[in-house]
Amino acid sequence: MTDSKLAQALFAATDAEFRDAAAHIAADAVRTPLLPFPAGNGRSIRLKCENLQPLGSFKIRAGASAVAMFGEGPPAAVATASAGNFAQGLTLAARRRGMAVTVHAPETAARVKVAAMEALGARVVEHPFERWWEILSTRDTGADDGAFVHPVAERGVVLGNGTIGLELAEDWPDLDTLVVPFGGGGLVSGIALALRVLGVPARIIACEAETSTPLAAAFAAGHPVRVERKPSFVDGIGSNSVLEEMWPLLRELVDDVIVVSVAEIRTAVRALATQSHVVAEGAGAAALAAALSPTCGGHNVAAVISGGNIDAARLAEILSETEGGQATSPGRPT
Amino acid sequence: MTDSKLAQALFAATDAEFRDAAAHIAADAVRTPLLPFPAGNGRSIRLKCENLQPLGSFKIRAGASAVAMFGEGPPAAVATASAGNFAQGLTLAARRRGMAVTVHAPETAARVKVAAMEALGARVVEHPFERWWEILSTRDTGADDGAFVHPVAERGVVLGNGTIGLELAEDWPDLDTLVVPFGGGGLVSGIALALRVLGVPARIIACEAETSTPLAAAFAAGHPVRVERKPSFVDGIGSNSVLEEMWPLLRELVDDVIVVSVAEIRTAVRALATQSHVVAEGAGAAALAAALSPTCGGHNVAAVISGGNIDAARLAEILSETEGGQATSPGRPT
Numbered sequence: 001m002t003d004s005k006l007a008q009a010l011f012a013a014t015d016a017e018f019r020d021a022a023a024h025i026a027a028d029a030v031r032t033p034l035l036p037f038p039a040g041n042g043r044s045i046r047l048k049c050e051n052l053q054p055l056g057s058f059k060i061r062a063g064a065s066a067v068a069m070f071g072e073g074p075p076a077a078v079a080t081a082s083a084g085n086f087a088q089g090l091t092l093a094a095r096r097r098g099m100a101v102t103v104h105a106p107e108t109a110a111r112v113k114v115a116a117m118e119a120l121g122a123r124v125v126e127h128p129f130e131r132w133w134e135i136l137s138t139r140d141t142g143a144d145d146g147a148f149v150h151p152v153a154e155r156g157v158v159l160g161n162g163t164i165g166l167e168l169a170e171d172w173p174d175l176d177t178l179v180v181p182f183g184g185g186g187l188v189s190g191i192a193l194a195l196r197v198l199g200v201p202a203r204i205i206a207c208e209a210e211t212s213t214p215l216a217a218a219f220a221a222g223h224p225v226r227v228e229r230k231p232s233f234v235d236g237i238g239s240n241s242v243l244e245e246m247w248p249l250l251r252e253l254v255d256d257v258i259v260v261s262v263a264e265i266r267t268a269v270r271a272l273a274t275q276s277h278v279v280a281e282g283a284g285a286a287a288l289a290a291a292l293s294p295t296c297g298g299h300n301v302a303a304v305i306s307g308g309n310i311d312a313a314r315l316a317e318i319l320s321e322t323e324g325g326q327a328t329s330p331g332r333p334t
Numbered sequence: 335m336t337d338s339k340l341a342q343a344l345f346a347a348t349d350a351e352f353r354d355a356a357a358h359i360a361a362d363a364v365r366t367p368l369l370p371f372p373a374g375n376g377r378s379i380r381l382k383c384e385n386l387q388p389l390g391s392f393k394i395r396a397g398a399s400a401v402a403m404f405g406e407g408p409p410a411a412v413a414t415a416s417a418g419n420f421a422q423g424l425t426l427a428a429r430r431r432g433m434a435v436t437v438h439a440p441e442t443a444a445r446v447k448v449a450a451m452e453a454l455g456a457r458v459v460e461h462p463f464e465r466w467w468e469i470l471s472t473r474d475t476g477a478d479d480g481a482f483v484h485p486v487a488e489r490g491v492v493l494g495n496g497t498i499g500l501e502l503a504e505d506w507p508d509l510d511t512l513v514v515p516f517g518g519g520g521l522v523s524g525i526a527l528a529l530r531v532l533g534v535p536a537r538i539i540a541c542e543a544e545t546s547t548p549l550a551a552a553f554a555a556g557h558p559v560r561v562e563r564k565p566s567f568v569d570g571i572g573s574n575s576v577l578e579e580m581w582p583l584l585r586e587l588v589d590d591v592i593v594v595s596v597a598e599i600r601t602a603v604r605a606l607a608t609q610s611h612v613v614a615e616g617a618g619a620a621a622l623a624a625a626l627s628p629t630c631g632g633h634n635v636a637a638v639i640s641g642g643n644i645d646a647a648r649l650a651e652i653l654s655e656t657e658g659g660q661a662t663s664p665g666r667p668t
Contacts, residue, residue: 030367030369030370031367032367033364033365033366033367033386035364035386036364036388038388049386051611052367052369052383052610052611052612054370054372056609056611270646273613273646273649274613274646275390276386277385277386277390277612277613277614277642277643278386278611278612278613279607279608279611279612279613280611308611309611312604312607312608312653312654313653313654315607315650315653316649316650316651316653316654317650319646319647319649319650319653320646320647320650
């Protein structure tokens with residue numbers, strides 16, 4: 001599907017298409033709660049807890065929806081390029097339907113995610129980050145390993161993500177601001193499209209970690225540009241560039257970008273565990289960090305906590321930090 | 335209210351009374367999700383996540399419901415005896431309605447809970463455990479500090495807890511086994527009564543930590559008896575005896591008692607964080623530990639994760655343990 005075809009198809013998506021996607025994923029995904037977060041200062045912040053999904057991420061919606069799009073004549077095998085969460089969702093949904101699954105993953109993927117993909121029945125092939133990005137961009141895995149399902153720029157994926165928007169509109173019609181972590185843009189696009197179709201006029205804010213800001217750079221330049229990506233524990237978002245295929249959607253749907261620091265994300269991971277009693281990975285906590293930042297306006301603010309797949313040791317380390325965000329031992333890794 | 339009066343009133347409670355309680359607490363409590371837990375072996379285990387309530391515990395239901403029972407002429411001040419979670423719920427609900435609150439707490443209460451009660455506006459008075467238990471048993475605080483609201487043996491409390499049963503019956507009518515942590519019996523009694531009124535014939539299992547087993551001892555003896563209570567991090571449940579007022583309810587409503595080890599509870603805390611992405615305190619995790627134990631039958635098993643107020647340092651320590659439950663450093667505290 002070319003750049004403009006994807007955007008055109010999605011801008012034309014109807015209420016009924018999102019509801020069909022919701023029906024497709026009902027057996028695989030749960031309807032996640034929207035929990036109040038104690039924000040103070042008169043603002044109301046609520047957490048859309050996608051980290052409570054089976055497999056710990058919203059990607060089960062995307063995976064199940066994408067597999068359902070094959071309809072009556074599904075292929076015997078599928079392949080994808082993913083850092084982990086999407087691959088897990090796709091693998092679970094595809095294996096339930098009898099398909100073989102090959103996952104192309106970057107070597108930077110968290111060990112816990114690679115192990116989880118294999119446990120679900122995927123064959124995992126690891127690549128240096130640059131080569132992995134090439135597969136993601138070209139959809140050419142270099143092998144005959146099945147129908148390629150893109151983790152982001154894929155109609156079924158965006159519609160599946162949009163089911164979050166259906167639930168938000170139902171649970172909080174007065175929502176005025178939505179904060180969504182930006183990885184490839186499939187999540188924010190899907191939710192924004194659904195809210196638009198349903199007539200909920202929320203301001204759409206995408207957030208990025210300071211270690212990788214391709215969306216902020218694309219908005220600054222007026223088109224996708226290449227940025228540096230520094231390593232951090234925030235492995236679920238971040239890349240070297242906005243995908244050309246996604247840019248027409250993002251340019252139109254995203255109202256603002258907030259960049260948060262790794263320290264702010266660590267503080268948000270800690271707040272989510274100690275105050276809201278949920279476990280979030282860095283990408284998942286980024287939305288709360290952005291919602292709490294001084295640059296985020298809005299009175300009724302929903303933050304999408306996109307996933308919870310953080311290494312236990314990393315979470316333990318963050319929980320051992322003092323309130324001020326300082327490590328209790330020297331040499332704190334990022 | 336005497337022993338038999340409480341039990342009689344509650345055995346006569348109707349569907350409508352539980353639904354009234356649900357209406358009373360709707361502005362204070364959230365409708366918690368029932369999340370699937372990956373159990374394997376053909377059994378289906380789901381988690382009723384009361385740790386996701388405001389204040390991190392089911393007790394907001396009890397507190398709000400108890401305060402609402404005062405009706406049109408509420409007192410200016412209320413007092414209670416609580417280890418923390420109930421006191422927090424009562425304090426939040428009572429302060430919202432303009433009442434002063436005094437909380438009598440045992441010195442063993444977690445620091446995080448004492449700080450939270452004070453932050454909510456309660457005056458906290460700490461006592462040695464024996465003296466605190468005396469207040470709990472006699473309802474005599476030794477001071478003129480307001481209408482006493484019992485955290486367990488109180489009609490409004492049991493009805494408020496019963497709203498969990500309403501939600502379970504709606505979300506999972508095929509539920510056949512319910513596992514609930516036993517602290518004072520208000521939680522298990524409320525849910526069991528609601529399920530009975532609604533005609534859901536689930537087997538009711540109460541669980542206790544090995545460090546304090548007053549309910550198992552009461553069933554063995556045929557009446558409440560005094561047991562030893564050893565200190566552990568499981569501070570939300572455990573006492574020296576079943577309250578005489580609660581025994582008629584418990585004897586009738588509870589089908590079985592499962593005692594779990596502190597090690598099993600630690601493993602469950604870890605599994606909840608790493609697999610379900612929720613933070614549970616020891617008492618909250620005890621229900622999952624019991625549901626996973628070989629002595630727990632049932633195909634459709636709901637475990638009530640009662641609370642999430644665990645010290646961050648304790649959670650970090652448990653997350654740092656290896657899968658087998660061994661500490662990574664010697665001298666593991668319980």
